[in-house]
Amino acid sequence: MSGVIKSEPFVINIGPQHPSTHGVFRIKATVDGEKVIDAEMVMGYLHRSMEKLAEERTYTQNIPFTDRTDYLSSMSNNLGYCLAVEKLAGIEVPPRGNAIRVIMAELQRLASHCMAVGAFANDTGAWQTPVMWAFREREKILDIFEVTSGARLTCNYMRIGGVAFDLRPEFEPMVRRVLRDFPPFIDEMEGLLSGNEIFIARTKGVGVLTPEMATNASLSGPMLRGSGIAWDIRKADPYCGYEQYDFDIPIGYNGDSYDRFIVRLEEMRQSVRIIQQALDGLPGGPFRTEVPLALRPPKGEAYARIESPRGELGYYLVSDEGPSPYRFHIRPPSFINLSALKEMTVGGTVADAIVVLGSIDIVVGEIDR
Amino acid sequence: MTRELTGSEAAALAEALVPGSVDRTTETACYLKPDRLVETLRALRDDPEANLVHLTNLCGVDYWDHFEVVYHIQSFEKNHLACFKVEAWDREKPEVPSVTPVFHGAWMQECEAYDLFGIQFAGHPNLYRILLWEGYPGWPLRKDFLAMPGGLQPGLGEFAGVARRQEPPVKVIE
Amino acid sequence: MMDGFGPSLAFWVLAAITLVAAGGVMVSRNLLHAVLFLILTFVGVAGFFVLLSADFIAMAQVIIYVGAIAVLVLFAVLLTPRSSRDNSETRWAAPGILLAVCLAAIFLFVVHDTAWRTVDAAPANLSAASLGRALLSTWVVPFEIASVLLTAALVGAIMLTRSPEEEAEDALA
Amino acid sequence: MTPFLTSDRWYDIRDLGNLSSAILEALDKVLPFEVVYILAAVIGFVASFLLFVLPSQLFVGVYGERRLIGRMQSRLGPNRVGPFGLLQPIADAIKLIQKEALTPTQADRAVMYVAPILFVMPAVLLWAVIPFGEHMVIADIPVSLMYFLAVSSLPVIATFMAGWSANNKYSLFGAMRIVSMVISYESPLVLTLLGAVVLTGTISLSGMVAWADEFNIWVVFVQPLALVIYFICVSAELNRTPVDIAEAESEIVAGYLTEYSGMKWGLFYGMDIGYALAASGFITTVFLGGWTFFGLEAWIPGWLIFIAKTYLIYFLFIWTRGTLPRLRADQLMAFAWKFLLPLGVFNLLIVSTERMLWFEQDYAKGLVYVFAAVNIALSAVLVYVWARFNGYRPERTPTRPRLVKQAGGYIPVGERS
Incomplete structure (x- = not known):
């Protein structure tokens, strides 16, 4: 249409108050009719300068901060930070602690992907039904977290050298129930969305990322795997004993929004497999290595990363032998995954931009920190 | 298991491709000369042996007398991770070359390092304060920026409250 | 059907609405307001058709003029740059008023001088079926001419709104 | 008594x-x-x-x-x-009435105020011509089908006024989308209804019910395609969720309703439902035989049958709303012009031919059942063939991603791992 009729481009703000930005995130989109011709990201509405605050607290005191970055997957964030500190200080975690960490991280991945898949379906316009179904399953996982750590969202459960508490007796039946309920739920979502003509029409070929671009733009997680790159830190650089578990890396075909969606669905299946194996082989023994309260790691630096639900979550710590980190840097996956947002949205319509943003699965707390 | 290259291994890779690019090495990291940085990283990215294609992490560190910018770059096929660093010694106006032309994913992280440390990335296409607003006084992650309200701020020589009263911190955008 | 309190009340109300709305089309500076007044005029005219027992014509008036043409005009307004606010082009006000006065004089003259015949009852066969039959038998030639005219107008509109690039493309082909 | x-x-x-x-x-x-x-x-x-x-x-x-x-x-x-x-x-x-109805300072106040009122009036007027039972119709005018179409084209103007006057970019988007959508969807809508009109030979809604009663068959069985197309078109015109691009919540916040609050918003919301109900009643009357149910109306009050059918159709609206994602605006337009409009023309062609044959057979009662059987088969074939003709292929994409055991670099499609 724009070729025939003279039109003036104008700027439309998607966000910061918008139902589909999943938080206070803003895209300044220049549109020509419905077509996006330029997109600029504006962020920082939620900036709390955690990296600065963390430099004044001890290593253990920093764990609750990591909850508040990616508030939809606090367990994974705790885990990444604890791994970095352990790498810095050379602390070994007992096998039971590792297994509990794996179970918790995978449960968190399930919960987070529930949110991602549901919200993505909501962005394509499926009026809340998928998101409600996803929330129904997510509740069960949050209940497990509540039983284990006392909190549902910001769990603060991992500790340097292990986990905070041992598992309660209710834990195992609850997890077994989740494992029983999840595969049918994933099939249900697949039936509702993956084969739906309208859903396919909306997501297929939208926001295509070539593998070269995905690599060059430093993307990670489902974004990278959707483009066909088999890269999963759990396989490539196993931590917490992930090498003992048998699971596969799902990868997409052409890197569009649809591929990212099905990759997330399949990752949930794989997570169920991992939890099953970890729960069956849950070792006894201590769940935590005792570490001094005021931990003073030796001078040096460490970069530890995990596969969080959104991608590679890295913590870069520099120690000067003090009780608090000299430098505390988070490599936030959803922040860096946004690098390619402009390339994916420009040329599509406003509705496509929303779908692309939903397929990236951002958490604004992590972008702004 | 990802092989984390030691400083000397990374230096050997870099030196083989771009002679004279390495400044010094430590146990974990390889310090590159700032003027050879972009060239070296581009060569490392394109070389099939090094294959360092994925810039995972980029961040700045303040060591009181100088700044360091840390690059963690990894290879998918070789499954190794190398840590490169560059130093910037100018306290007032630290400057390192931007690697955005080599790694597109660096642009947001460089913006963040500029925003929080005040490190200028020469050659960056659009360096702006990505998290804080334009006109924010000082660079919050520098060590001489105190987190408590009223603390001294770098480059200003004044207290935060005073500085904010003098000029409106929020610039009205159009 | 024009006798009785109800129809006469309706007539005067409709007349007032239609005339005021028609005036509004002329005087409103805002292009969109003018269109909305135009729609109101169409609805008023449809009301007159209802009063004249011409149900079918009234409905056709609403469907075609309000439902289709007015929406098209709104679409055109949307595509017009800077149409939302003041449309203060008044260079042609004086000749316009002159023309309107002349036209009004002619109309008044005609209305006054024509010997109007009045009929007592509405025509008996004013149904949709008879209307269709009349259009396709007695009045088929004017009907077809009108449709050809409309087609020509459509083609002309398309030709007029083409951009120079498109014309260049056609010239090449 | x-x-x-x-x-x-x-x-x-x-x-x-x-x-x-x-x-x-x-x-x-x-x-x-x-x-x-x-x-x-x-x-x-x-x-x-x-x-x-x-x-x-x-x-x-x-x-x-x-x-x-x-x-x-x-x-x-x-x-x-x-x-x-x-x-x-x-x-x-009560909550909505208590809330403050805000008006933006830069808004076109008069238009913004009038829009909800204009939106409500047709919703009530629509019910005037719908027969609830035998002789239970408020205004049994001979052109009631045209009346319904005419009145139901009015709220579009109200929504456009709402979208334009608020002086908000999201609202403007909504207004733009609703106008373009109405232009696209009005034509297939009227075309399909024309099929029903040609079949029954009347444009009176009571006449259509009487036709269904006389021939003991509902229009939907003879015109299945028309009902499907009409349902889609009316969903689009009413902004029901699978095609509610004018107020697409996830894209343009609330479209033309963005700046409305309080009871002004409430009127839009309530009357949206009112239009959907009226459209359900209309579908019931035209396609589902209105208040008749193959002789059951002798024992059960006709208006009860009518209401039951209306709610059944309304349930379809709710069902699509609860399950389907939304199409993009350009896909929706393409669907109307490339798919629904030609199908409507085909449908009209078929039904006109049948009407002619029927006329030659002196409106034999049994023939209409033959037409029904033929049309149901023909509709299915037509939809399939036209979809294939338009280049549509059933989605054969694997809905599951590829699985690999080992981390590594890029794996091109087709390469086994």
């Missing part, structure tokens, strides 16, 4: 009309004629509002829709106010 009751059936709600006419006649003796005349109009309007619009809107529309959607989304829905949450719509209305 009281003097007001003319019918011996207890359920015949026409008797309420007798009551009001008796009151009016009594008033006529004391008051001047003009006052009574206007009073009668007011009573008629209020009674139709109270009888048809309010209960159906509030209790079936708002409450029923929310409960049903709640069931589909595996949650409870409103269940706190009153028994089973039945009073929730009233509580909502």
Whole structure:
């Protein structure tokens, strides 16, 4: 249409108050009719300068901060930070602690992907039904977290050298129930969305990322795997004993929004497999290595990363032998995954931009920190 | 298991491709000369042996007398991770070359390092304060920026409250 | 059907609405307001058709003029740059008023001088079926001419709104 | 039997009309004629509002829709106010009335104020021509189908006014989308209805019900394609969710409703449901035989059958709303122009041919069943063939991603791992 009729481009703000930005995130989109011709990201509405605050607290005191970055997957964030500190200080975690960490991280991945898949379906316009179904399953996982750590969202459960508490007796039946309920739920979502003509029409070929671009733009997680790159830190650089578990890396075909969606669905299946194996082989023994309260790691630096639900979550710590980190840097996956947002949205319509943003699965707390 | 290259291994890779690019090495990291940085990283990215294609992490560190910018770059096929660093010694106006032309994913992280440390990335296409607003006084992650309200701020020589009263911190955008 | 309190009340109300709305089309500076007044005029005219027992014509008036043409005009307004606010082009006000006065004089003259015949009852066969039959038998030639005219107008509109690039493309082909 | 009751059936709600006419006649003796005349109009309007619009809107529309959607989304829905949450719509209305109706300073105030009012009026007027039962129609005009089409084209202008006047970019998007969508969807809508009109040979809704009663077959069996196309088109015109691009919540916040609040918003929301209900009633009357049910209407009141059918169709609206994602605006336009419009033309062609054949056979009663069988088969074939012709292939993409065991670099499609 724009070729025939003279039109003036104008700027439309998607966000910061918008139902589909999943938080206070803003895209300044220049549109020509419905077509996006330029997109600029504006962020920082939620900036709390955690990296600065963390430099004044001890290593253990920093764990609750990591909850508040990616508030939809606090367990994974705790885990990444604890791994970095352990790498810095050379602390070994007992096998039971590792297994509990794996179970918790995978449960968190399930919960987070529930949110991602549901919200993505909501962005394509499926009026809340998928998101409600996803929330129904997510509740069960949050209940497990509540039983284990006392909190549902910001769990603060991992500790340097292990986990905070041992598992309660209710834990195992609850997890077994989740494992029983999840595969049918994933099939249900697949039936509702993956084969739906309208859903396919909306997501297929939208926001295509070539593998070269995905690599060059430093993307990670489902974004990278959707483009066909088999890269999963759990396989490539196993931590917490992930090498003992048998699971596969799902990868997409052409890197569009649809591929990212099905990759997330399949990752949930794989997570169920991992939890099953970890729960069956849950070792006894201590769940935590005792570490001094005021931990003073030796001078040096460490970069530890995990596969969080959104991608590679890295913590870069520099120690000067003090009780608090000299430098505390988070490599936030959803922040860096946004690098390619402009390339994916420009040329599509406003509705496509929303779908692309939903397929990236951002958490604004992590972008702004 | 990802092989984390030691400083000397990374230096050997870099030196083989771009002679004279390495400044010094430590146990974990390889310090590159700032003027050879972009060239070296581009060569490392394109070389099939090094294959360092994925810039995972980029961040700045303040060591009181100088700044360091840390690059963690990894290879998918070789499954190794190398840590490169560059130093910037100018306290007032630290400057390192931007690697955005080599790694597109660096642009947001460089913006963040500029925003929080005040490190200028020469050659960056659009360096702006990505998290804080334009006109924010000082660079919050520098060590001489105190987190408590009223603390001294770098480059200003004044207290935060005073500085904010003098000029409106929020610039009205159009 | 024009006798009785109800129809006469309706007539005067409709007349007032239609005339005021028609005036509004002329005087409103805002292009969109003018269109909305135009729609109101169409609805008023449809009301007159209802009063004249011409149900079918009234409905056709609403469907075609309000439902289709007015929406098209709104679409055109949307595509017009800077149409939302003041449309203060008044260079042609004086000749316009002159023309309107002349036209009004002619109309008044005609209305006054024509010997109007009045009929007592509405025509008996004013149904949709008879209307269709009349259009396709007695009045088929004017009907077809009108449709050809409309087609020509459509083609002309398309030709007029083409951009120079498109014309260049056609010239090449 | 009281003097007001003319019918011996207890359920015949026409008797309420007798009551009001008796009151009016009594008033006529004391008051001047003009006052009574206007009073009668007011009573008629209020009674139709109270009888048809309010209960159906509030209790079936708002409450029923929310409960049903709640069931589909595996949650409870409103269940706190009153028994089973039945009073929730009233509580909502009270809340909305209390809220401040904001108007942006740069808005076109008059237009913004008038838009919700203009939106409400047609929703009530629509019910005037829909026959609830035998002789139970407020205005049995001979062109009632055209009346319905004419009146239902008015709210579009109100939504456009709402979108334009708010001076908000999202609203403008909504206005732009609704106008372009109406232009696209009005033509297939009228074309399909033309199919039903040609078949039954009448443009009176009562006539259509009478036709269905006479031939003992509903229009939907002879015109299945027309119902499908009409349902899609009317969903698009009413902004129901699978095609609600004018107020697409996830894209343009609330479209033309973005700047509305309080009861002004409430009017739009309530009347959206009202239009959907009226469209359901219209579909029932045109396609599903109205108040008839193959002779069952002799035992069950006709208006009950009518209402049951209407709610069935309305349930379809709710169902699509609860399950389907939304199409993009350009896909929606393409669907109307490339798919629905040609199918509507084909449908009209078929039904005209059949009508001609039927006329030659002197409207033999049995022939219509043959047409029904032929048309059902033909519709399925037509949809399939036209879809193939348009380049549509059933989605063969694997819905599962590839699985690899080992981390590594890029794996091109087709390469096994």
